Amino acid sequence: MTEPIDGAAAHPSPNYILIWVVLAVLTAGEVAIAFVSHLPQVALILILVGLAIWKAVLVALYYMHLKFEPQRLKIIALAPLPLAVILVVIVLSEHW
Amino acid sequence: MSTVATAHETAAHTHEEIPFLRKYIFSTDHKVIGIQFLFMSLFFLLVGGLLAMAMRWQLAFPANPNAGFEGRPLPGGGLLPETMVAGGVMLPEFYNALVTMHGTIMVFFAIMPLLIGVWANYLIPLQIGAPDMAFPRLNMASFWMAMPAGMMMLASFAVVGGAANAGWTAYAPLSVMPEYSGVHLGQQLWELSLVILGFSSLMGAVNYITTIVNMRAPGMTWFRLPLSTWALFITSILLLLAIPVLAGGLIMQFFDQTIGTGFFKPDDGGQPLLWQHLFWFFGHPEVYILILPAMGFVSDILANGARKPVFGYAAMVWAIVGIGFIGWIVWGHHMFMSGMNPMLGGFFMVTTLMIAVPSAIKTFNWLGTIWGGNIRFHTPFLHAISFVALFVIGGLSGVFVASAPVDIPLHDTYFVVAHIHYVLVGGSLFGIFGAITFWFPKMFGRMMNEPLGKIHWALTFVFFNLTFFPMHMLGSGGMMRRLYDPTQYPHIAQYQDTNIFITYSALLLFASQFIFMFNFFWSLFRGRKASENPWEANSLEWTAPSPPPHGNWGDRKLKVYRGPYEYSAPGASADYLLQTDPAQGVPAPASH
Amino acid sequence: MNDFWRLPPNVSTYGGEIDSMFHLIAWITIVVFFLVEILIVVFLFRYRGRPGRTAKYTHGNSRMEILWTTATALIVLFIGVISRGLWLEIKDPRHFPQPGLELIVTAKQFEWNVTYPGADNQLGTADDFVRRNQLHVPVDVPVRITLQSEDVIHSFYLPQLRLKQDAVPGMHIPAWFEATLPGEYTVGCAELCGLGHYRMKGALTVHSAADWQQWYTQEQQRTAAARATGAPLAASDGAAADDGAAGATVLAAAAHSH
Amino acid sequence: MTIAAAAMDRGTSSFGVYNVKLGMWVFLLSEVMFFTGLIGTYIILRFANPEQFARPGEVLNVPLTAANTFFLICSSVTMVKAYAEIERGNQQGLKRYLVATALIGMLFVGIQGVEYWKLAHEGFVPVAALYKAVGRHAAEAGEAGAVGAAVLGGPLYGTTFYTMTGFHGAHVTIGVLCLWFTVYQAYRGRYSAQNVAGVEAMGLYWHFVDLVWIILFTIVYLI
16 A cells, blocks of 8 residues: 655656757747748648647656656546536637 | 634544644645535535525515515615615626526535535545545645635625626626626626636545545445445536536626737627527536535435335436536537527437436435335435435426426526526435534534424424525516516516515525524534444444544554445444444345 | 416417426425325334334445436426427527518616517618507517617516516627517616616517507507607607617617527 | 645556546646637638738748757757656666756747747737737838838737737646656655656646647747
């Protein structure tokens, strides 16, 4: 029943600086795609949202250490996402 | 708070003296906070009931000279200012404020804290074997935010323009445009009060979830938790995820009124239906927040009264989880008539009807629990079994309004009023009475008076049904909700005698509650001293002293050996078996 | 059972189907109600505590539980499936019958303004006329109504026709009904809309075919005459602000939103 | 309090995640739903009223905000570094990085204030009745240019923009206050390699606020 508490040294230390560089590059990339490229609207939105989710996932996995947490906590952390999607998709579907 | 002080005298000597203020007012002890919530919410229950009485008076005796109804002045109406009751006649805007505040106060300041603020705080640590909550100071803050929120809500009656009068659902644009409702500050106070209360609930939910997940005593596995704790756990999750959506919506309403944003104002492109979606996305989980804990208490009490294990414990747990989960995708059934896309209506109808499945599981399992029992008819048991009997009616009337085409004539009528009151009064409130009478000895160390308790139960049961059952027929007869004067419409005026009958029943129902009040306070001081385990129950709270001291079990180490419902186990020395009892030789149940 | 439930007499085509559905659910729930309540009473009596007896020690019965779970699921699925068809028939604009008369109902605190097409039988033209709180329709003709609101949400409620539909500001919501019996009926508001909510009522008059022609022609002529002289119609006639042409924008918007 | 306290802070756990951390995660879940309500409202209103929303960069100052976004990302890395330092028991490193995080957080709020100030002067306001945004270029052309310029977007643009970014800004502000409190605690020597709960919970909140901004920046400024 009693497992060791996730100790300070229990997880490897990822390269935080590398993540930071990736985040900065992705942000610059987003701005560039939004203003320089001439993609169709739908493709643009998909790419931008995709990049934003990528960045968000990086923050959650490494800076918030979700990658190194027990499976249970990962599941808990993802729990509200289906609800968020349900709310937005159903209300949006009124306008189709 | 002096009443609490008396009750805790026994607890005092086991510990070093804590200053009065820290001990009873700004206490971090989960039990004191639970008791604080109890007094607060019983007060609001009384206030909400009074508002309902005023409404019922108006509905029974409206003055409508055209239709030949003479009207009777509201008793005590002379005490109220001219902006509420003019010349003995209640004004329609005041009636609308009563409707709004009755709903709001009952839902947010009476039933919700009575179910969660009181019992989640009081029971969770005691039932899982923890010394206190995970975050005791957060817990204290939770109460001290709920209290001012309630005061703010009450204060809104006194401001210029009166209290909020757009209904407890606050449908925009009526709620956000004072030029249509006549209410300025009242509505804003209503919104702020609920945002603050939301914060309070949120703090509570974080606390309850963390505590249940992390602080169970050794041996207390998930499937050995009492169903009260299970229900409170799922309820906390619903609160956690639903309240913020309401808070967001309320803040948008507040901005629409104060700084002039356009979220819900059609003239600016805002959407009234968006408010309804946000509100009901919160509101439907809220409905289950208001019933699930009572289901948990009732399961505990029924098993105790019947001296039998709960029938189908695992199914009961999964039914709670199922109700909690499906509850997120049914909110649109409140909006069948709102102009929402009819295809969505079809979707929401099917999901809504699916809720009947876990509800039926619970009902039949309760029946299974009393089947073959050796029933002790103590007051908590009577309340609990009434819960089952009345919840069935509330659930079945729900099937009518879940079916979208049948909802067309029934929507926004007294049928819905009857339905919600069968669930919230017949269900939740009977569950609450059951819980109070059941855990009172643990809370205060004294028994409540049984004969008085039974008289209160019988009168409440009878007058409740006389009050609310006829409302079904008023509703299917076409009487709309929130109607200041039902005699205006000929098709309703012909049933005015029913309205009068309901009002008399409601007054008697209200009057019956004074028996409970008397019993409560009398027992607090004069009740028979309670033993540690007066009901001969199994769960952990009954192994602590009555009332338990700060820290609950002191230095005693708890170990849990079995589930909470091992009543009448063969081989046991009595017809109950404490969860902490190692009881060699008693065969462990095959399943959980 | 109508006496028990007090359903108002039904005078619309789909109202009968709604009532049948209502009664079907009523019978199902009454059976379940008596089943459960009788079982409760029987168990309470049969298993009342007596000295010397012990309760059955059982943790449940999977077969029974699966049985009543499946039975409940099948019943509600059945109700859901048949309800859905009826629901779409009444509320889905794609299933609306070809209307014989189209009206615009504009709600505002605290009145129902009904816009009738004039002689050209077309809404949105100059000869439209508006009557306050007076809804006149011919019998046995499908009537299509576009609901809108000028201020807050109201709910257009015809108890005897089993029709209820919210009128939401900023939206143009279609609804339809077909009355089956001439007579005088009620128009009510079912959504709290302010202090005058309780008196926001109108009259629905269902005319026989001949009466309808007479009333309709007469009102057209009265409107034309009033407009020619510039004299407003007497309020007692239920005439409201005479803004016939405003209907055009409504219809355009309604067409756009559906 | 004393009884409970021992078990509370990093108490025994059957779940494998200690109380403060689990509590913070659970709280963040409710924050997810709060921002879902706000962002969902924006998406829905924009979908229903596309004409009320200007094209990216027309009204909003994207270069300034892109820089601000970069700063917030920087503050996240300093925050996580602070946590990494105290995990190794380095008190000095903890204090240094915490102070840096708090300062960058203040910078973010400051820049957002400047952004609001400028936008308000260009007629981009949350009050529906006063909305008259003419766009950056018309505004920069001076009063003369601005007067005749067409209004870009509509009132819902201002309404949703200020509500969403404002609530995010409020979260950052609260975060900064909590950070200074954490700094104070760090200087009192409250944290060590064995006691990182406060820093970790602070970090979780801070990164979450950063994460929300990543989504907001894309949705509000770039799309």
